[in-house]
Amino acid sequence: MECPLCGYAFAPQEAAAHGCQLCPLHDGCGAISCPNCGYCQPSTAKIEGRLRRLARWLRGESPAHENTPQVQGWTRLRDLAVGTRARVVAIRGFSSRSAARLGGFCILPGAVIELLQRKPAFVVRVEETTVALESKLAGGIWVQSFLPGEEALPAASKR
Amino acid sequence: MECHGATVAVTEESEALLLVGSPNVGKSALFQALTRARATISNYPGTTISLSRAPLEGGLPLYDTPGIYGLLPLSEDEEIAREALIHPGTSRVIVVVDAKNLRRGLALALDVAEAGRPLVVALNMADEAWALGYRIDPRLLSDLLGAPVVSTVATRGEGVEALRDALSQAALPRLRPAYPAPIAQAIEEVAALLPPALREKRLCAISILAGERALLEECAPGLPEETLAAFARIRKELSPRLTMPLRAALTAARLAEAGKLEKAAGRRDGRGFRKPFRERLGEWAMQPVTGPLILAGVLFGMYKFVGEFGAGTLVELLERQLFKEVITPFITRGVEALSGWAFLREMIVGPYGLFTMGLTYALAIILPVVGTFFLAFGVLEDSGYLPRLSLLVNRLFRAMGLNGKAVLPMVLGLGCDTMATLTTRILETPKERLLVTLLLALGIPCSAQLGVIMGLLGEASAASVLIWAGVVSGVLLLVGFLAARLLPGDPSDFIVEIPPVRVPQLSNVLLKTLARIEWYLKEAVPLFLAGTLLLFLLDKLGALLWLQGLAAPVVNGLLGLPEEAANSFLIGFLRRDYGAAGLFALAKAGKLDSAQVLVSLVTITLFIPCVANLLIIVKERGVRTALAIAVFIFPFAFLVGGALRYALGALELTP
Ligand SMILES: Nc1nc2c(ncn2[C@@H]2O[C@H](COP(=O)(O)OP(=O)(O)OP(=O)(O)O)[C@@H](O)[C@H]2O)c(=O)[nH]1
Numbered sequence: 001m002e003c004p005l006c007g008y009a010f011a012p013q014e015a016a017a018h019g020c021q022l023c024p025l026h027d028g029c030g031a032i033s034c035p036n037c038g039y040c041q042p043s044t045a046k047i048e049g050r051l052r053r054l055a056r057w058l059r060g061e062s063p064a065h066e067n068t069p070q071v072q073g074w075t076r077l078r079d080l081a082v083g084t085r086a087r088v089v090a091i092r093g094f095s096s097r098s099a100a101r102l103g104g105f106c107i108l109p110g111a112v113i114e115l116l117q118r119k120p121a122f123v124v125r126v127e128e129t130t131v132a133l134e135s136k137l138a139g140g141i142w143v144q145s146f147l148p149g150e151e152a153l154p155a156a157s158k159r
Numbered sequence: 160m161e162c163h164g165a166t167v168a169v170t171e172e173s174e175a176l177l178l179v180g181s182p183n184v185g186k187s188a189l190f191q192a193l194t195r196a197r198a199t200i201s202n203y204p205g206t207t208i209s210l211s212r213a214p215l216e217g218g219l220p221l222y223d224t225p226g227i228y229g230l231l232p233l234s235e236d237e238e239i240a241r242e243a244l245i246h247p248g249t250s251r252v253i254v255v256v257d258a259k260n261l262r263r264g265l266a267l268a269l270d271v272a273e274a275g276r277p278l279v280v281a282l283n284m285a286d287e288a289w290a291l292g293y294r295i296d297p298r299l300l301s302d303l304l305g306a307p308v309v310s311t312v313a314t315r316g317e318g319v320e321a322l323r324d325a326l327s328q329a330a331l332p333r334l335r336p337a338y339p340a341p342i343a344q345a346i347e348e349v350a351a352l353l354p355p356a357l358r359e360k361r362l363c364a365i366s367i368l369a370g371e372r373a374l375l376e377e378c379a380p381g382l383p384e385e386t387l388a389a390f391a392r393i394r395k396e397l398s399p400r401l402t403m404p405l406r407a408a409l410t411a412a413r414l415a416e417a418g419k420l421e422k423a424a425g426r427r428d429g430r431g432f433r434k435p436f437r438e439r440l441g442e443w444a445m446q447p448v449t450g451p452l453i454l455a456g457v458l459f460g461m462y463k464f465v466g467e468f469g470a471g472t473l474v475e476l477l478e479r480q481l482f483k484e485v486i487t488p489f490i491t492r493g494v495e496a497l498s499g500w501a502f503l504r505e506m507i508v509g510p511y512g513l514f515t516m517g518l519t520y521a522l523a524i525i526l527p528v529v530g531t532f533f534l535a536f537g538v539l540e541d542s543g544y545l546p547r548l549s550l551l552v553n554r555l556f557r558a559m560g561l562n563g564k565a566v567l568p569m570v571l572g573l574g575c576d577t578m579a580t581l582t583t584r585i586l587e588t589p590k591e592r593l594l595v596t597l598l599l600a601l602g603i604p605c606s607a608q609l610g611v612i613m614g615l616l617g618e619a620s621a622a623s624v625l626i627w628a629g630v631v632s633g634v635l636l637l638v639g640f641l642a643a644r645l646l647p648g649d650p651s652d653f654i655v656e657i658p659p660v661r662v663p664q665l666s667n668v669l670l671k672t673l674a675r676i677e678w679y680l681k682e683a684v685p686l687f688l689a690g691t692l693l694l695f696l697l698d699k700l701g702a703l704l705w706l707q708g709l710a711a712p713v714v715n716g717l718l719g720l721p722e723e724a725a726n727s728f729l730i731g732f733l734r735r736d737y738g739a740a741g742l743f744a745l746a747k748a749g750k751l752d753s754a755q756v757l758v759s760l761v762t763i764t765l766f767i768p769c770v771a772n773l774l775i776i777v778k779e780r781g782v783r784t785a786l787a788i789a790v791f792i793f794p795f796a797f798l799v800g801g802a803l804r805y806a807l808g809a810l811e812l813t814p
């Protein structure tokens with residue numbers, strides 16, 4: 001899980017080993033304290049996540065990342081056709097570390113990204129940077145395809 | 160891989176200069192061009208993993224650093240670079256930018272500027288940017304940014320003079336990224352609470368807001384409790400006002416600012432460049448069908464060049480023709496003429512002679528192999544193939560609790576396990592670093608050993624090569640698979656930058672090969688001589704036979720090898736390649752049949768890593784880990800060897 005305050009990603013056990021163990025309420029207060037900054041968040045998130053995943057499974061959908069944005073026209077990078085370009089609109093379900101890595105490659109909301117291949121791993125291109133990432137991550141990058149007129153714009157003039 | 164990887168720390172100098180930038184943008188190439196000192200330059204991110212230092216012409220020291228993606232580090236090598244940047248001695252910085260990725264590079268320059276050091280921007284790879292149609296006006300860029308900007312081609316030395324001249328005008332950029340108001344305000348608030356004299360105040364403030372403690376402890380230790388509480392309060396107030404994670408918001412703001420600069424000072428001419436053939440080759444190397452084919456081709460080529468030409472033809476030429484026929488008789492005569500003392504004579508040219516055994520192994524058997532391997536490897540490194548390989552094998556590495564990124568240290572291990580162990584710094588989690596250290600120590604043969612093995616197996620049969628490779632990789636997979644499940648911690652996600660395919664420069668490949676051969680000679684030859692001397696003395700004292708007897712239950716009983724093979728394992732403690740060379744000599748003397756060759760080679764491949772490697776493991780991972788690794792590997796190698804012997808016997812396989 002990730003601390004909403006400092007963005008530090010940690011496992012619930014780690015929190016238990018740090019702050020929660022010292023706390024008199026440590027058995028079932030329903031909150032988890034971030035081992036980095038101490039900020040407490042309700043731990044129901046975990047159960048919720050499980051329920052959501054179960055519901056998805058019952059509906060026969062593939063397991064996906066949390067917080068799926070339901071905006072029209074948004075697709076995952078994973079579902080984009082090879083050779084097409086699209087604009088990144090959201091990065092979801094990444095650990096803060098991996099999200100920072102992507103940022104370092106300019107893969108942020110607003111970036112124009114081209115999918116070069118999907119197997120054995122995804123390869124994308126942002127401007128002159130080529131990045132390989134595994135398919136699990138390609139499920140967390142949400143993109144919006146260009147409208148017919150829009151995509152005619154050449155890469156150069158968009159920069 | 161750096162063979163002369165002495166670790167340097169920024170020392171207390173009143174003034175030192177630093178090269179920083181994204182990985183693989185040509186920092187080391189610029190370092191070499193500016194100082195004429197030797198640096199390892201390769202076409203993949205993560206070449207430089209520690210600091211190196213050399214004086215500039217004016218006498219000021221210049222430091223080369225590992226590549227960074229930003230100033231909030233995500234791996235150990237990035238930490239090293241940031242530490243050097245905020246060191247009090249660092250007075251000016253050269254930010255190296257890949258000119259064809261201008262926006263990304265300028266964003267990093269704006270990030271580096273937060274550390275409060277005057278800087279100069281080098282727009283490197285200007286040749287590649289030009290070929291792609293990018294036209295950038297460095298003077299305009301410099302005016303807009305408020306710091307000198309110089310266009311360079313490090314590999315050809317272009318613009319290096321201008322860069323040197325610009326150093327005296329290094330300046331803190333006037334331009335500041337426009338961070339979202341709440342963030343900008345929080346940075347100001349935190350910075351106001353930090354010691355006023357702190358140069359990297361803003362950087363420190365940003366890292367505090369990002370929830371990082373390391374930097375604060377580094378540059379402003381011992382702040383009062385109230386101040387720390389105030390930091391926590393500012394962060395708590397900031398978080399609900401953020402619309403996206405802090406890091407992303409900061410990066411986005413810098414990229415936006417850099418984008419404006421790029422638009423103003425750069426444009427792109429013409430379009431529809433034909434993709435050069437090498438780029439297409441690079442794409443094929445990553446795809447499902449062509450990728451494995453290209454990999455097979457690369458392996459086959461390496462085998463032909465190193466295994467057959469290096470370990471076969473060259474060794475034959477050197478050992479048989481040159482040493483046996485010419486040099487050895489000459490030296491023997493010389494020694495005999497000079498001294499009648501039998502002890503001395505035997506020490507130099509006897510069966511365990513410093514010359515006949517130590518130097519002959521080092522120079523006639525191993526050197527040709529190491530030389531051809533490093534040559535081929537240098538070509539591979541400079542072409543940009545290695546990151547593509549990491550993509551191809553990512554799935555396989557996942558089974559071992561790693562990801563494709565770990566291919567880099569593993570493949571470098573084929574050059575030298577010791578330096579590869581240092582390269583584990585580029586991996587993101589402690590678990591991954593430990594796993595790779597273990598696998599390197601266990602079963603990745605270094606070039607010297609690999610060459611001897613190839614030479615021996617090549618003569619036996621293709622089947623033995625396959626069995627050897629199958630057993631060793633099977634063991635690596637199995638141990639990796641189990642260790643990944645036993646060790647705590649998580650692997651990281653696989654995200655790797657793929658560099659462009661480049662035509663290797665002959666001069667760079669040759670320089671690297673020479674540097675590595677020199678390192679081999681310096682590191683291995685003394686150990687070879689020491690090992691030989693030890694064997695000689697043990698033999699003279701009669702202890703060798705006693706030791707052989709002691710090892711007989713294992714060497715003879717378990718592995719089914721002649722008792723003299725114990726010598727090879729004994730010197731294998733010093734270096735595995737030396738042990739392998741001993742087996743080589745034994746086989747050449749006709750004392751091993753093909754099954755015995757196979758069993759002994761598998762055992763020596765999995766044997767204890769060399770002394771240098773163990774020392775590096777101690778340094779990087781601690782004594783306890785090093786001991787645990789050694790204690791596991793030692794019996795394990797013999798067990799696998801024994802199992803193989805019985806398996807071969809039971810299947811009645813005669814490779
Ligand atoms: N065409 C061209 N290639 C360059 C230039 N500068 C460096 N290179 C190549 O770029 C690759 C990377 O160069 P390095 O100097 O190793 O890069 P680095 O920034 O030190 O890389 P890391 O140490 O991995 O961070 C090598 O293959 C160089 O030959 C340049 O100006 N033009």
Ligand SMILES: [Mg+2]
Pocket residue numbers: 186187188199200206207224225
């Ligand atoms: Mg370098």
